[in-house]
Amino acid sequence: MKIFLKTMVFAAICLPLTATAHKQWLAPSKTVLNVGQWVTFDAGVSTDPFVRDNNAARVENLVITAPDGSVVLPENSATGKLRATFDLQLQQPGTYKVSIVNSSIAASWDDNGQTKRWPARGTTFTAEGFAKEVPANAKDLKVTQSIGRIETFVTAGKPNTTALKPTGKGLELVQVSGFNDLYSGEPATFQFLLDGKPAAGVEVEAIADGTRYRNAINEIELKTDKDGRFTINWAQPGLYYLSATVSDDKAEKPATLRRSSYTTTFEVLSP
Amino acid sequence: MRHRIPFALCAALLPGTVLAANLNVSIEVPRIDVAEYHRPYVAIWLEREDKSVAANLSVWYQQKKAAPAAAPAAMGGAPAAAPNPAGGVKWLPDLRQWWRRSGRELQLPVDGVSGATRAPGEHVLSFNTDKGGPLANLPAGQYKLVVESAREEGGRELIDIPFQWPVKQAQQLKAKGERELGAIVLDVKP
Numbered sequence: 001m002k003i004f005l006k007t008m009v010f011a012a013i014c015l016p017l018t019a020t021a022h023k024q025w026l027a028p029s030k031t032v033l034n035v036g037q038w039v040t041f042d043a044g045v046s047t048d049p050f051v052r053d054n055n056a057a058r059v060e061n062l063v064i065t066a067p068d069g070s071v072v073l074p075e076n077s078a079t080g081k082l083r084a085t086f087d088l089q090l091q092q093p094g095t096y097k098v099s100i101v102n103s104s105i106a107a108s109w110d111d112n113g114q115t116k117r118w119p120a121r122g123t124t125f126t127a128e129g130f131a132k133e134v135p136a137n138a139k140d141l142k143v144t145q146s147i148g149r150i151e152t153f154v155t156a157g158k159p160n161t162t163a164l165k166p167t168g169k170g171l172e173l174v175q176v177s178g179f180n181d182l183y184s185g186e187p188a189t190f191q192f193l194l195d196g197k198p199a200a201g202v203e204v205e206a207i208a209d210g211t212r213y214r215n216a217i218n219e220i221e222l223k224t225d226k227d228g229r230f231t232i233n234w235a236q237p238g239l240y241y242l243s244a245t246v247s248d249d250k251a252e253k254p255a256t257l258r259r260s261s262y263t264t265t266f267e268v269l270s271p
Numbered sequence: 272m273r274h275r276i277p278f279a280l281c282a283a284l285l286p287g288t289v290l291a292a293n294l295n296v297s298i299e300v301p302r303i304d305v306a307e308y309h310r311p312y313v314a315i316w317l318e319r320e321d322k323s324v325a326a327n328l329s330v331w332y333q334q335k336k337a338a339p340a341a342a343p344a345a346m347g348g349a350p351a352a353a354p355n356p357a358g359g360v361k362w363l364p365d366l367r368q369w370w371r372r373s374g375r376e377l378q379l380p381v382d383g384v385s386g387a388t389r390a391p392g393e394h395v396l397s398f399n400t401d402k403g404g405p406l407a408n409l410p411a412g413q414y415k416l417v418v419e420s421a422r423e424e425g426g427r428e429l430i431d432i433p434f435q436w437p438v439k440q441a442q443q444l445k446a447k448g449e450r451e452l453g454a455i456v457l458d459v460k461p
Contacts, residue, residue: 032364034375158376181371269367 024057024263025049025241026100026152031180031267035093035156041074043100043150044083048211049241049265056084057150061101065163067094067156090156095180097163100150101170105130105255109138130254145255147171152265155180168196171246171260176229183271184237191228194246194260198228202244206232209239237270292437293399293460294406296328298418299453302391303425310388311422311451312362314369315396317405318415318431324373325414326405327381329396330366331388333359365421368429393454409436416444420451428452434459 022045029040043057044050056079066072074086090096105125108117118133119125134141147170159178166172177188192199206220222230234240243263251258300311312332317325335358360379364370379385383405400406414436421427428451432444436459444457 030364032367032370032375034361034364037361155375183371271368 022047022054023049023241023243024100024148024150025265026057026098026150026263027239027265028098028152028154028267031152031154032269033090033154033156035090037156038087038089039154040085040087041098041152042083042085048217049207050209050239051212052082054082056080056082057100058102059084059086059100062086063099063101064088065097065099067092067096067160067163069162069165072096088154090154093157094160095153095155095163098152098154100148102148102150103146105143105145105252107134107138107141107143107254109134109142110140111138127254142257143251143255144257144259145251146259146261148261148263150263153179166193166196168193170195171199171202171244171262172196173242173262173264179266182234182266182268184234184268185271187231187233189229189231192224192230192244192262193228194248195250198224198226199246200224200226200228202228202230202246204230204232204242204244206240206242208236209241234268237268240266240268242266292406293397294416295456295458295460296396296398296416296418297393297454297456297458298396299393299448299455300389300391300420301448301451301453303422303450305424307424309423309425310390311420311425312359312366312388313418313420314366314374315416315418316369316373317409318372318417320413322372325409326398327373327377327384328398328405329386330363330369330374330379330381330384331386332363334387362421362423365427366419367421367427368417369419411437416455416457418448418452418455420448422451426451430455432457437461 024045026041026043027050033039042052043059044052044055045057046052046054059077059079062074064072064074074088077086078084088096106117106119107130108115119129149170149172159180164175166174172193174191174193176190182188192202202224204222204224207217211217220232222232224230241263243261245259245261247257247259249256249258296315298313298315314330315328317328319325363374366374398405413433415431415433417429417431419429428448430446430448430452432446432455434442434444434457438459438461440461442459446455447453448455
């Protein structure tokens with residue numbers, strides 16, 4: 001959690017930033033299953049996606065949407081040193097959306113050459129606290145709102161789209177190619193929405209699992225077209241981390257800058 | 272489905288027409304010499320040119336196990352083996368292509384399609400154009416016979432044989448798997 005906050009604050013200071021120091025990820029054990037099966041998820045924060053070597057991710061804000069649109073609870077939740085974990089039994093046919101949505105506001109300013117930050121690590125933003133702790137005339141004051149959405153999708157039987165309805169808040173991904181219908185050698189197309197509208201010119205980064213066992217990250221870098229769409233070619237089957245961040249000025253007061261990020265994990269199968 | 276009525280009408284109007292066209296499929300489940308052998312799950316289907324499924328011919332997977340007779344109360348150890356009411360349907364997604372193309376949309380078991388796993392050896396299946404059969408409404412065109420096999424503690428293999436339907440002359444087409452499937456022979460008869 002400390003690292004996560006540090007990353008966010010760091011990101012807020014160093015904007016624009018293409019890649020943050022640490023990546024938060026949510027990895028399912030499988031994504032293509034039959035009704036009744038169990039699936040388990042790990043959530044962590046690390047330099048390389050899916051490498052359990054740094055910190056567990058915060059999963060307090062986890063929401064699992066079932067194929068009928070209802071919210072279901074995970075089972076056997078636990079937070080370890082290096083990863084948080086939880087299980088889910090797929091009792092309904094269709095596609096489940098598993099989301100962690102974090103939202104925060106952080107301020108930084110220059111106080112006689114020293115960078116000050118508020119709120120402190122591990123504490124949350126309050127309007128009263130902001131009024132009290134942050135000088136109204138602070139030099140180089142930057143107040144940034146961060147909305148981070150970390151998602152993944154799993155399907156029992158035939159996929160459906162009820163749970164995939166976008167919320168219209170922040171950066172979200174919409175399937176053009178099915179989220180749980182991905183195969184190596186078959187290009188897949190997705191669309192980014194920002195506040196429910198197509199997000200053009202968004203830089204997207206994808207990284208295949210297994211960075212630890214190769215010498216280069218081999219990230220795939222793409223950009224969304226005017227309709228917010230991009231097409232990705234999966235060179236090999238496996239888990240893929242996919243992430244994008246956009247900044248704009250549509251922040252909630254007192255923030256002036258909004259940073260919306262989206263991260264997902266896809267499982268690409270061998271055809 | 273939509274073709275069924277006109278076809279039935281045709282058949283009724285032309286009682287003299289002989290509808291004997293058929294497909295014979297021979298599938299060799301290879302004998303694999305490993306310490307822990309499980310019979311493979313196998314799916315056999317006909318694929319259209321756009322890869323959609325024209326007909327599901329067969330899928331072999333582990334069938335239901337009966338509940339154990341009066342299981343004794345657990346004595347603090349491992350729980351007694353639970354009955355397996357669903358059989359091996361849990362592992363059907365391992366037949367990846369079949370699952371994607373049709374398995375995930377089916378309500379299993381499917382009459383005349385679902386069956387138990389089969390032992391190593393040659394298995395011959397026959398399909399014809401009889402009403403209710405998998406080929407009854409098959410329009411003329413280019414198809415592929417697809418055979419996919421997945422084995423616990425083993426591998427997966429997918430073999431396809433393209434063919435034309437219907438044929439004027441009997442045709443025999445062959446393919447051979449490398450590990451998880453042996454010889455596949457398709458006889459298409461007019």
